[in-house]
Amino acid sequence: MRARSRPTPKSSANVTRFLETLFTGYLRQPYWFRPIPTLQPFFMSPASPTQAPPISFEDTRVAFASKSDVQLRKVYALFAAMNNGTLVKTGSGLMKSALKWGLPGTKFLIKHSIFEQFCGGETIAECRPVTNELGKYNIGTILDYSVEGEGSDRSYDHTRDEILATIDEAHRSKHIPFSVFKVTGVANVAILEKIQAGKLLTPQEEAAHARAVARVDALCARAHQHGVRLFVDAEESWFQHTIDLLAYDMMAKYNRETAIVWNTYQLYRHDRLDALKAAHDTAAEAGYFIGAKLVRGAYMEKEARVAKQRGYDNPINPTKNATDALYDESLQYCVDHIDRISICAGTHNEASSLLLTQLMQQAGLAPNDPRVWFAQLYGMSDNLTYNLANAGYNTAKYLPYGPVAAVMPYLLRRADENTAISGQSSREFLLIQKEIRRRQGR
Structure with missing residues (x-):
């Protein structure tokens, strides 16, 4: 049996050097270490029902009002590192090895x-200082337990209990x-996929799925009891329809008053606006309300790969422009049907965010509707979140939490996404710079 390799002094030093760079925020930028005035929270007066103050996502004074000198330098260093695809790839491997x-x-x-x-912390309690800090700027928090399950009933029950706690x-x-x-x-992924494929479940699978439905129902029942809105995240297309049906069943049961x-709609899929329209029609006929979180999508490469492997058409839009157009059309549809659909624009796209503010004004909706x-x-797109909140719009941050080692897959995806999304890290980097x-008076 091959012995597990141990770190050499050189590799250990590389790991430590990489992590210390992120930790200290030191990238040989001398002007960082000159005094920077600390800003205090500030906000405009509440906007009138239909006339919000103009928004500029370039206003870094608002975007980084919560950041101290040291915090801004650390964030600068981190996004500088994430600007370098090679460094991200190498650093990700070093961090995984260091933990191992x-x-x-x-x-x-x-x-x-x-x-x-x-991330906010390793536990809900550790997240509270972040939640309270965001709250000072009229920004909500969405606690996101980001630990990936182990595929056992024990793991599923633990996750249910953690979500109940959130x-x-x-x-x-x-x-x-x-x-x-x-x-x-x-819930078991294989069973969700089997249901979508129209295959019969074994008695054991039927029992397992019944337990999964009961867990989902327990979450929705608690949310309804406390009046807490509950997002059902979107996942891969080969079992998303099963998730949709489950979400709609829960809406029919718990969305009678509001x-x-x-449910979440990934608009990089060309069929999702049609799915939203069908869901709206069903809800209107049955007399319940729709909650729709609109995102662009998170599994593009995986979707293309699986579609090719299984021999069906790729469900992803052919171009980014097509996705952008479908996303914006979906925003318009939701605002047009605001009497039945509540909407959350889960996006880092400035154009789509600005469009939604304009659609709201055209429809006579108050910013805080x-x-x-x-x-x-x-940790991303503070120029959107803080400027929207400052103008009176309802905004929130997804705040992942969980044990450091268990949340590492999430963190590495964030690093990869920032590198892969055209200009994302560069955009964050330049805004911080x-x-x-500005604070230096330059």
């Missing part, structure tokens, strides 16, 4: 660098407007 080898200080360095940037936390806190979960966190259960929300990931220079 148990190198001293690894967890501490990760927790106070990339983890601190994109719902209870939302009920207690005025700063937490939503909870969120993935169906695959409480939108408690919200409770049926319309904007959401971004914690602009704010540093």
Whole structure:
């Protein structure tokens, strides 16, 4: 049997050097270390019902008002590193190896660098300072338990209990407007896929699926009991329809008075606006409300690969422009049917965010209309979140949490996505650089 390799002194030093760079925020930029005035929270007066103040997503004074000198430097260093695709790839491998080898200080360095940037903590309690800080700027928090399940009933039950705890936390806190979960966190993926394919389940599979449905129902029932909105996250297309049907069943049961259960629509799929329209028609006929979180999508490469392997047409739009157009058309559809559909624009796209503010004004909707929300990931696109909140719009940050090692897959995806999304890291980097220079009076 081959012995597991151990870190060499050189590899250990490389790991430590990489993590220390992220932790300290030191990238040989001398002007970072000159005094920078700390800004205090500030906001405009509430907007009138239909006339919000003009929004500029270039306003870094608002976007980074919550960041101190040191925090801004650390974030600058992190996005500078994430601008480099080779460094991200190498650093990701080093971090995984460091955790695997148990190198001293690894967890501490990760927790106070990339983890601190994109996550709230390891537990709900650790997230509270972040939740309260966001709340000072009229920004809500969406606690997102980001630990991937192990595929056992014990794991599914644990995830259910953790999501129930986030719902209870939302009920207690005025700063937490939503909870969120993935169906695959409480249900067997193979069974979901088998149902979508129209295959018969064995008695054991039927029993397992019944337990999964009961877990989902328990989450929705608790959310309804406490009046907490609950997102059902979107997943891969080969079992998404099963998730849709489950979400609609829960909507029919719990969305009679208002939108408690919200489904998620990935608009990089060419069929999702049609799915939203069909869901709206059914809801209108049956007398319940729709909650719709609109995103572009998170599994593009995987979708293309699986479609090719299985011999069916790729469900993803042929171009980014097509996805952008479909997303914006979906925003328009939701606003046109706001009497039945509540909407959350889960996007880092400035054009789509601005469009939704314009559609709201055209429809005579107040910026703080409770049926319309904007959401971004914690640690990203603060120029959107803080400027929207400052103008009076309902905004929230997805705040992942969980044990450092267990959340690493999520963190590495964030790093990869920032590198892969055209200009995303560069955009974040330049905005932070602009704010540093503004504070320096340049």
